[in-house]
Amino acid sequence: MNKVFLSFLLLFLLASCKSVKKHNEQITKLHSVFDLQEDVDKLYSQLKKHHPKLYQYTAKETLDFKFDSLKKSISQPLDSRSFYKKLAPVVAEVKQGHVSVGSVSKWFTKRERKALKKKKFEFYDLDFEYLEGKLWVKDYRGKDSTLVGKEVVNINDEPASKLVETYKTRFASDGYNKTLHDRFISKGFSVFYYRDKGYLDSLKMTFKSKDSLFSKIFRRIEKDEKKEKNDKVIDTVSLEKAKPKKLTKEEKQAIKLAKKKRKKDNRKFGYLGKRKQYTRNFSFKGKDSTVAYMKIRSFSNGPYKKFYKESFEKIESAKTEHFILDLRDNGGGRISEIDYLYSYLTDKDYQFIAESEVKTRTPFLKSFMSNTTPNSIKVAGGLLFPIVATHNLLKTRKRDGKIYYKFNKHNKVKKPNKLNYKGKMYVLINGNSFSASSLLSTHLKANKRATFVGEETGGAYNGTVAGIYKSYQLPTSKVKVRMGLMQIEAPYKQTPDGYGIKPDVEVLQNVKDSQSDFDTELEWVLNDIYKNN
Template sequence: MKIKLLFLSLLLIGGLRVKAQTLTPEQLQADFTRFRTALAEVHPEMYRYTPKPVFDSLFAATQARLNRPMTQQEFYVTMVPLLVALKDGHIKWIPAGQDEHYPFSTSKLFPLKVYVVENRVWVVGNCGSETVPKGAELLRINGKPVSEVIQQLLPNMTFADGHTVNGKYEDLNHFFAGYYATFIGAPDAYEVQYRSGNEEKMIALAPVTLDQIKAYDEKQKPAAQKPFRLTFTDDFKAATMTIERFWDDKKEQDYAKFLKQSFRELREKRVESLVLDLRNNEGGEEKYGVLLYQYLARKPFRYYEYISVRQKKNYSFPVWSPKLYQKFKWLVVRKRGDGYVFTKQAGLKRQKPKRDAFQGNLAVLVNGLSFSVTTEFSARVHADQRATFIGQETGGGYVGDNSGIFAITQLPHSKIDLGIGMFGFHMANLPATLKPGQGILPDHVVVPTVEDVLTGNDRAMQKALQLIQTGSAAGKSSITTR
């Protein structure tokens, strides 16, 4: 399962008191050794994007810096470049018991909600009492140009596979205040320079607490909808299917039942074109991606080429991983060349389309939060030239990802939890023209403007419906490598 690990904070306790303590060089070196050992023994694809010699140099440089006492936060920040070098958006690095995105400060936080596009930042909300006009462009924060702020934060962010960046921008849109506090600071006040219309202004803003940010976010949530939805145009020639996640809740909809009923209805109504909205879908269960493609494929297909595993033997350090996997890994992990593979996965077998598989035109909407299982599914669709893609490059990698079930270890002195996906997924039958580290690149790139964000104007959906109406979404997507 590839959704964000909610159970990391439940793993072990004791991290709260470490935040204020100073760790000795001996303690730092011991935690560094555990960290490096865990990656070497668990991570299935350490060198998928960064060569071993580069990694070895990074390890040596990082270890050399651990020669003085450090706080938990200083150690956390020092180790982050090693995690970034993995280029693995699933990796988890969380001080025990802390919020993943606000690990060291829950007060003195930046009070504005922002929208980031490359090096430009706009205001889309205010969490504090002082206000900056929505739609205003931020120019400086405490004297530093916002372009420099973004370029300082991006290299410390891990939510991206390969060389993709849109997942990082989406993370900044949601958790800018947390990243700023962790990697730049949590000052007593924020002096902000902004441009609204033709005027530039300066304002001093009081910081806010995490509770204030969460209260603001709660108020901005849209009205609750079912996570799986199917709607039709008035003439029933086209339909829109929204899949918010690739997992279901027993208290809500049944995913398999939704697909079965929906695709039967599409056939009965003789729908000609389908828009599949996978934006902001961060993933879930691998089998749910396979099942969806069975309802869209025009011919039998292979989904995964293989699933790599680092080793079959037990780990040499204390670690948590699912008991069921530990019990049966001797049956499902086998030798393959110089490594090992996981064999118990339906997606490794040749799959047949479902009886009610949709054969019409298909358009797929994706963005930076289309991740993990969502990107795997999109890779299969795109490689088979089954759909036209619209939106922004996915946060997940086209060739596959490192995820599945996780092994989690807590570093003994700093009390930071390191969560590592144990499986390296490799998609089958990919185009030879792919560039290393790319995500799914849309055929039609649509980047929302700040006005779109503030007004709810959905230009990507409008583009998809326009293509369908003009017959341009015929499911013959070219393999883009730009």
Template sequence: MIRFLLTIAFLTILQCQQVFAQDEQLSKKQMIYDIDCLVEKINYSHPNPYYYRNKEEWTHYLDSLKKELPENLSPFGFWRQIDKILVFMNDAHTRSYPTQFYKKYVKEGGLFFPFSIENKKGSYGVKKNYSDQTAIDSISRIVAVNGIPIEKVVQTLKLQSSKELDFLDEKYVTASFPYYLWRVYDWTAPYAIDFLDKNGKTDRMEVQGVLSTALAEKKSEAKEETCMFTILNDSTALLTIKDFDSEKRSYFKKFYKTSFKKIEKLKIKNIIIDVRNHDGGDARYGEDLGRYFADKPFRTSSKTLWKVTPEFKKNFSAMYIPKIMRWAKFTYGINKHTKAIWSTKDNELAVVEHKLIKPKKSSLKHKRNVFVLIDNYTFSAGSMFAAMVKDYQLGTLVGQPTANLSSFYADPMMWYALPYSKFTFQVSTSLDVRPSGIIDTESILPDIEIEDNEDALQKTMELIQQKR
């Protein structure tokens, strides 16, 4: 599934981004000042900005980038430099968005590259053709785009893909190739493609661009629910959960309760929980779900480290403490997070050790087979849910590695605007350590890994059939 429109749908929600006059040039002096402010705010708010890159690497990278800046640059051109800095940091939750530029480009009828690509055993071919240009289907291997070798194009795009691991950057860049080409290059249609055809003959063609609507997947007119429950057969139920964010916690709790009542009533033995394409959210919603199928105490993370600043306290209380209760300071000691945060000195790290959560008694009565479907787009709190299942052996993970490191910086609650460009960016304020307490450099790996052309649900149904 192409991630292009899903990415943009998320970006359009972020209305807080201030709009800069898009034709007004920024001077080199203004850009350097904004870059210095960006780094200052990250250092101020982030628990450990030098975790993925040490300070020397940061300094060298920033010095080189500043020297290479032209005397003047368009706002979008400068945003690309800001984006490269945040991607270099390698923290998927500290980021900025090109929302204003994308919306303007689409509104003016801007065209996008007409196909996505895929890596086929070290060479790149066409993944999906979004145009009516049938000649594109004759491409066997892409050699170059606009005279630049395809390998170099992909490497350049990956410099502005904000995933934490190289294979994830590769996945996102190739699947959303039209979006990333627009995001990184100032190219306009037609595009020159050097390629090998089905017979291995070298050739060149020009391809026209397509409107953003051509890249959109056809949606059902009915609104898709965040959570869906489906009976697949007399012994198997499917719970599909798209995120832990777009509804209130009470919505999720009600869904879990209703679903497991049906599971009990129908004596379902196999439970499949689908968190593919999961956009993340509040990890507590995953804990609420875990209580219904866990056969032992569990937790979604072993500990959380928060960077405490006065501004962070204000944002945290606004998000998690009811307004009517914020005057009562004694209530800040009830919750483990607020207790740790408000007892920590400003500009230091608050550490929250997470206790094990007990499963519901009903989950211990009947032994069930639990399968959790994951993929390269299972992000943030969705990835934490997968880690919980993995580390406590609460079920079998089927699919592909998740879209986060197993322990990662998260909770981007601090938003800042740069002085001259007015670009906004968000900074991670916490470190979530996976349930096992291990901090490694891998994402959550499935117990049963499938290929790109396989379907995790179908694979799981085959596994269930084999166990009968």
């Protein structure tokens, strides 16, 4: 029996290695002009078939011309990464932020992946910020804190500003606004660099400090390197001193309870281990409790109801007069969470979203029955087809030649939460306020519920195509494209279409404030509160 199992295991590993080799050969070889043009046609066909608002911001004639011009520009064989660089800017012309193009990447064998897990690339410890036309180091989770605040001049001898401007053409906001581009490139610069260059073991960066230039090599290093170095300098005397004392039963119980509480808090607040931050944060500003501050980094991490319930209980108990909701750099998440949060921010009955326009009566089936879906999921989908299809058919209806999907929970009119906040409210927004955070902001803006401070959101006021997604892999190049399948929108509209929620007071952070950790937008709000009181 053991021999049979080992034989199957060996065959599986050989097949896996062969698959990795085949994939890597496929993405690195030169593809014919005809095959790449076929990839373009198949992608455009998928977008026309599944995207319900494909021509919302770019006219059909214009988009037809863009894709046709792309095909004509492919005049010689290209590898997959080079094809991605030509394709992404054209897909960005759709101007729908949830349509994204992923670059192809090298696959690794199981042994290689195991070895890579023991290492980290120092470059990925850098956080960037693009301000005033320059790329800066916002934070560094490595050992050299002196890099923070320095301007990035070159990366492997390429100007950083040129890289940024190139990467900004490879993704889109919702519609015509440009605020998302600088913010999103700040947040995801290292990801775009990886898509552009692929796997690297090292790279050289040149920085500017005042009027002088200096360079640093970032390498792929062992994760435990620091720990090993520290271990070498610890002597036996230190070890004796560090030896833990024997704990009493009561102390052990206290430690156990503390760990249990920390685990619960990490779930409630949505702990982000890599950055040592919480997704959901609540505090009072100043000496008294007249100003409450809630920072939400996303709407997609862990359970949320207990956090909001406890926060608004504190606000109610403290009789808080001013409430600040910080949605800066919040890229979105769950409709259920923003619907629940909004119930605490309004004192009127409300409908959170309108019925969602879709292209098919069975959108959920189209979502997971794709060429990127594992065969096991497809088999499960086949078995569940009658149930899912029936569910989808009952939820969709045709009206005026279009198909609409109904979310019963979010489409119906609901009452506000009994703990709803009635005081003065401010909302902080920027270009990275996208998707779900923009949808929530639309409600607050339309009902004149808050004063908005910051810059225009990257997500559109009139909604976005998201909800559920379809991932499609192009047959030859293996480039993957993700697209939303549902138009998600609040029952409010503004004209002209294609712009985000605009601030009542535009406050923009500059390099000087950023490098001194001065929160320009938040300080404006606090000053406004204290000035008027």
